[in-house]
Amino acid sequence: MQYRIEGSSLPIYQQLVRQVREAVARGDLKAGGQLPSVRQMARDLVVNPNTVARAYTELEREGLVTNRPGRGVFVAEPRDDRTKEARRKQLVESLDRFLTEAVHLGFSEDEVAKLVASRSRQFQWIPARPAPAVKGNEPGGRDAS
Numbered sequence: 732m733q734y735r736i737e738g739s740s741l742p743i744y745q746q747l748v749r750q751v752r753e754a755v756a757r758g759d760l761k762a763g764g765q766l767p768s769v770r771q772m773a774r775d776l777v778v779n780p781n782t783v784a785r786a787y788t789e790l791e792r793e794g795l796v797t798n799r800p801g802r803g804v805f806v807a808e809p810r811d812d813r814t815k816e817a818r819r820k821q822l823v824e825s826l827d828r829f830l831t832e833a834v835h836l837g838f839s840e841d842e843v844a845k846l847v848a849s850r851s852r853q854f855q856w857i858p859a860r861p862a863p864a865v866k867g868n869e870p871g872g873r874d875a876s
Contacts, residue, residue, distance in 0.1 A: 732759055734767075736776050743778055747786035755795060755806060758855030766796065766804045809857075 732754055736743055754760040766772070769787065773780040787804050790796040797807045811818060833843045 744786040764806045
C-alpha cells in the first residue's frame with residue numbers, strides 16, 4: 732500500500748487515517764495485515780513520527796487497528812458494537828452531508844445515483860444476510876405449528 736501526503740487543508744494525520752480507512756473498505760488492507768511501523772511511515776512520508784503515531788492512535792480508537800507492543804500495528808477484525816439502528820443513523824447523516832454537497836455542486840439525482848453505483852463497485856462489501864423466515868410461511872403453504 733502506497734501512502735501519500737497531499738497539499739490540502741486536511742491535517743496530515745487525518746489524511747493518513749482517511750487513506751487507511753479507505754484501503755480497509757476497498758479490501759486493499761485485510762484483517763491481520765500489518766501497517767508500516769511509525770518510524771518507517773514517518774521516514775517514507777518525510778513527516779514527524781508523532782504525526783503517524785497520532786493517526787495510528789485515532790485508527791485504534793475507531794477500532795480499525797490494534798497495536799501489539801513490540802510487534803507493530805495490525806488491521807483489526809471487523810466488528811461494531813453499535814446497534815444496527817445507531818450505525819444506520821450515522822450513515823444517514825453522512826449521506827445527507829454528501830447529498831447536500833452534490834446538490835450545491837449542481838449534480839442531478841440521476842448523475843449522483845450513477846456515480847455512486849460506479850464508485851461502490853470499487854469497495855469490498857459485507858454480503859447481505861438472508862431475511863429471517865416468517866413463522867407460518869413454511870414451504871408447502873401450510874403453517875408448521
